[in-house]
Amino acid sequence: MLKKRIIPCLDMKGGRVVKGVCFEALRDAGDPVETAALYDRLGADELCFLDIGASVENRGTLFEIVERTASRVFLPLTVGGGIRSVEEIRRALNCGADKVSLNSAALANPSLLTEGALRFGSQCIVLAVDVKREGGSWRVYSHGGTRPTSRDAIEWIVEGVRAGAGEILLTSMDRDGTGEGYDIALLETVSRAAEVPLIASGGAGTMDDFRKAFDAGADAALAASLFHFGTVDLRDLRRTLYNGGAPVRPPLPDLPEDLP
Amino acid sequence: MGAAPRTAVIDYGMGNIHSVSKALEATGHKVRILSHPDAAFEDFAPSHLVLPGVGAFGEGLGRLEKAGWIPLLRHWIGEDKPFLGICLGMQLLFGESHEFGTHRGLEIFSGSVVSFDPGQGKVPQIGWNEVRRTIDHPLWRGLPPEPDFYFVHSFHVRTSDRSIVLGETLYQDPYPSFVGRSRVTAVQFHPEKSQRTGLALLKNFGAL
Numbered sequence: 001m002l003k004k005r006i007i008p009c010l011d012m013k014g015g016r017v018v019k020g021v022c023f024e025a026l027r028d029a030g031d032p033v034e035t036a037a038l039y040d041r042l043g044a045d046e047l048c049f050l051d052i053g054a055s056v057e058n059r060g061t062l063f064e065i066v067e068r069t070a071s072r073v074f075l076p077l078t079v080g081g082g083i084r085s086v087e088e089i090r091r092a093l094n095c096g097a098d099k100v101s102l103n104s105a106a107l108a109n110p111s112l113l114t115e116g117a118l119r120f121g122s123q124c125i126v127l128a129v130d131v132k133r134e135g136g137s138w139r140v141y142s143h144g145g146t147r148p149t150s151r152d153a154i155e156w157i158v159e160g161v162r163a164g165a166g167e168i169l170l171t172s173m174d175r176d177g178t179g180e181g182y183d184i185a186l187l188e189t190v191s192r193a194a195e196v197p198l199i200a201s202g203g204a205g206t207m208d209d210f211r212k213a214f215d216a217g218a219d220a221a222l223a224a225s226l227f228h229f230g231t232v233d234l235r236d237l238r239r240t241l242y243n244g245g246a247p248v249r250p251p252l253p254d255l256p257e258d259l260p
Numbered sequence: 261m262g263a264a265p266r267t268a269v270i271d272y273g274m275g276n277i278h279s280v281s282k283a284l285e286a287t288g289h290k291v292r293i294l295s296h297p298d299a300a301f302e303d304f305a306p307s308h309l310v311l312p313g314v315g316a317f318g319e320g321l322g323r324l325e326k327a328g329w330i331p332l333l334r335h336w337i338g339e340d341k342p343f344l345g346i347c348l349g350m351q352l353l354f355g356e357s358h359e360f361g362t363h364r365g366l367e368i369f370s371g372s373v374v375s376f377d378p379g380q381g382k383v384p385q386i387g388w389n390e391v392r393r394t395i396d397h398p399l400w401r402g403l404p405p406e407p408d409f410y411f412v413h414s415f416h417v418r419t420s421d422r423s424i425v426l427g428e429t430l431y432q433d434p435y436p437s438f439v440g441r442s443r444v445t446a447v448q449f450h451p452e453k454s455q456r457t458g459l460a461l462l463k464n465f466g467a468l
Contacts, residue, residue, distance in 0.1 A: 003408060004389040019339045024395065045388055071282045076410055076453050096278040098412065098453065118274075121315055122272055123384045166384060195378065197386050219387065247407045249388050253457070 003249045005045035005220035006210065006237060007199065010035055012081070013053035015061040017228075030253040033068045039227070040073045045171045046100070047073070048169075048222060051081030052144060059088065063095045080128055080169075089116050092126060101126040101169050102140040107149060107156075110163045117164025126199075127165035127250020131155060131186065132173045138186060145173050153186075154193050157249050167197045169222070175203025177229075182213040182221065191217025207232055207240050214246055264290045265342070265466040271295045274322040274348055275314030284310065289464040293389060297332040308466065309336055312464035313348030317357035317415070320348050321365065330366070337368055337444050344467040345446030350439065351417060353446055359415050363449075364429035369439060369446075371419025380432045384414040391427040391437050391449065398462045399438075399445055400426070407457045409449035411437070416448060443468045 011018040016030040022134035036047055049069075051062045059082065066079050079092045080089040080101030087098045106113050106127055116125045130145045130154040131138040137151035157168055170190055182200045191198050200218035202224050204210065226232050241248045267289040269281050280293045292304045311333070313320050324330055337343055345353055354365045357373035360453055365373070376383045415434045419425065426440030428450070436459040437448040445465065451458030 001389065002385060005387055043455075067278070074279065074286070074414075074452055074458060075455050076450075091277045092295060094278065096276060096282070098276075098279075121384075121414075123314075123386060123414070151298050151301050195382060197382055217384070260333075 001247055002219075003045070004214045004247050005199075006042050006219050006234065006241075006248065007034060007046045007048050007078075007222040008039045008097070008234070009048040009050055009127070009201070009222050009224040010053075011050050011052050011224055012062070012065070013051070013236050015065060019054060032065050033072060036069045036077075039234065040075055043238055043249075044075065044234060045249060046076040046078065046220070048078045048080070048192045049097075050101075051079075053081075064096050066092060067095040072204045073239075075114050075138055078126055078169075079084050082114075086112070086115050086119055089120060089125075093120060096122075099124045099126050099167065101128040102165075103128040103130065104144075106160060106163075106165075107140070107142045107151070110159065113160055113163040115164075115206075117166065122166030122196075125156070125165050126167045126169050128169040128171070129153060131171055133186070135184070138172075154189060157190055157194050160196055161196050165196065167199065168194055169197065169199045169201060171214040172202035176201070177225070178203055179205030181205060181209040182216070182218070184212055187213055187216035187228070188216050205231070207237050210237065211241060211246050264288055265308045265309060266290050266292070266304060267308040267466070268282045268301060268304060269310045269312065269323075270329060270349075272313070272327055272329065275312065277312050277453040280310065280346065281461060283462055284466075287459050287466060289462070289466050292359065293351075296327050297329055297368065301332075308342040308344070308468070309333075310344045310346065310351035311352070312346045313352070314412070315348055315350055317348065317359045317365070318363045318384065319345050320352055321363060324352070325412075326449065333366065338391075339384045340442050340444060342400045342465065343446075344462075346452070346463050347413060347448060347450060350446035350448050351415060353400045354417055354419070356366045357415065366440060368444065369424050369441070370421050371417055371436075373415050374418050374431055375415050384385045384412060386412050388454075389429050389431060389437075389449075391429050392434075393427050395423075395426045397440055397445070398468060399440065399461055402460055402466075408454075409437075409447075409451065409457060410453040411449045413448060426458045 204223035429437035
């Protein structure tokens with residue numbers, strides 16, 4: 001059975017993890033490579049690097065971090081934030097990223113999804129969508145959630161999948177940072193409309209929020225500060241979800257000790 | 261165990277090989293990335309060969325052919341030297357594929373490569389899924405009977421030759437996700453992205 005995924009997200013700016021990570025085990029809480037290695041040991045299913053600084057000058061730094069991480073940590077990596085061209089997608093993948101998430105650039109130029117999918121396969125093209133509720137529907141925002149667009153979330157997601165996106169990273173701006181739980185109505189609506197895997201983002205506050213997101217049709221659930229601040233321990237989360245019957249990977253098996 | 265395995269990773273322009281190389285290095289392989297079976301290959305004198313790859317079957321086969329790898333692969337596999345195909349590198353070992361038209365594969369193993377049915381569930385399959393052990397093999401050493409590995413793919417192998425199916429995975433229907441005969445092995449999943457479970461398999465490969 002295909003498992004539901006738990007994805008810690010590292011928000012980065014200028015090559016450093018924003019907000020930091022509250023773990024005594026980390027020598028440098030702002031170092032993305034060390035943070036990634038810690039989440040790997042704690043049993044994350046996948047990691048997401050989001051460059052929220054997203055300036056052109058920092059792009060090289062981001063790629064260098066991805067490369068260092070992928071040399072040390074052997075789990076799936078998604079990289080996003082300011083990636084604008086097929087060439088930048090290629091660079092990210094060559095550095096060891098498995099998937100690239102596109103947001104504002106895809107809104108400005110939906111054919112980027114198509115070009116990326118044709119060149120590298122739709123499995124590595126993630127469409128990131130930031131939305132805010134307006135009455136009974138959701139409006140798409142661009143530029144890190146700062147600019148409203150004229151697009152309806154469902155229409156844009158359906159169009160994006162048709163254009164080549166192989167996965168949707170859906171962030172509820174209403175819930176982001178609140179800890180009130182994922183927007184379940186949003187997840188249910190989008191998972192009915194999209195035929196590709198769906199990652200829930202924005203609002204996780206308790207362990208049970210993950211189960212609810214999975215029940216609502218999300219294939220994966222992403223969280224940042226919840227893990228960074230130690231509100232929820234990844235190992236406890238996995239154990240609790242697994243023991244409660246959620247379709248997640250079991251706690252990590254015991255393997256020979258001589259592995260890295 | 262004797263000297264470290266000298267492992268050549270074939271670079272034929274099909275997807276990123278950075279992670280494969282690094283994961284092999286992390287598990288004791290001495291790695292060289294090679295894009296042609298030329299003097300550099302001879303100099304390196306590999307003991308192990310890895311064919312990774314993500315992307316379309318026809319294009320992958322064409323690139324292997326163009327770079328001159330096909331005769332070497334046939335010879336290597338014919339001599340039962342340690343070989344590991346990953347993802348597309350597994351699919352290419354089979355008879356034919358129906359991805360964007362029909363293509364003949366290397367026909368090392370009998371079987372074909374077919375698509376998941378978008379009517380039966382999400383395609384591609386992305387994520388962690390179990391590989392159920394069907395036949396024991398040295399690559400399974402130290403692993404639980406149904407470990408989870410990381411998968412990303414839209415096409416999968418179908419074969420009537422059960423003797424080569426070392427492990428299978430359930431997505432829509434059960435399909436072979438781990439095949440092999442003696443020292444020639446191949447996996448549909450990505451050991452280089454499967455954390456310590458994947459590293460354990462790569463380490464076992466080095467001991468073949």
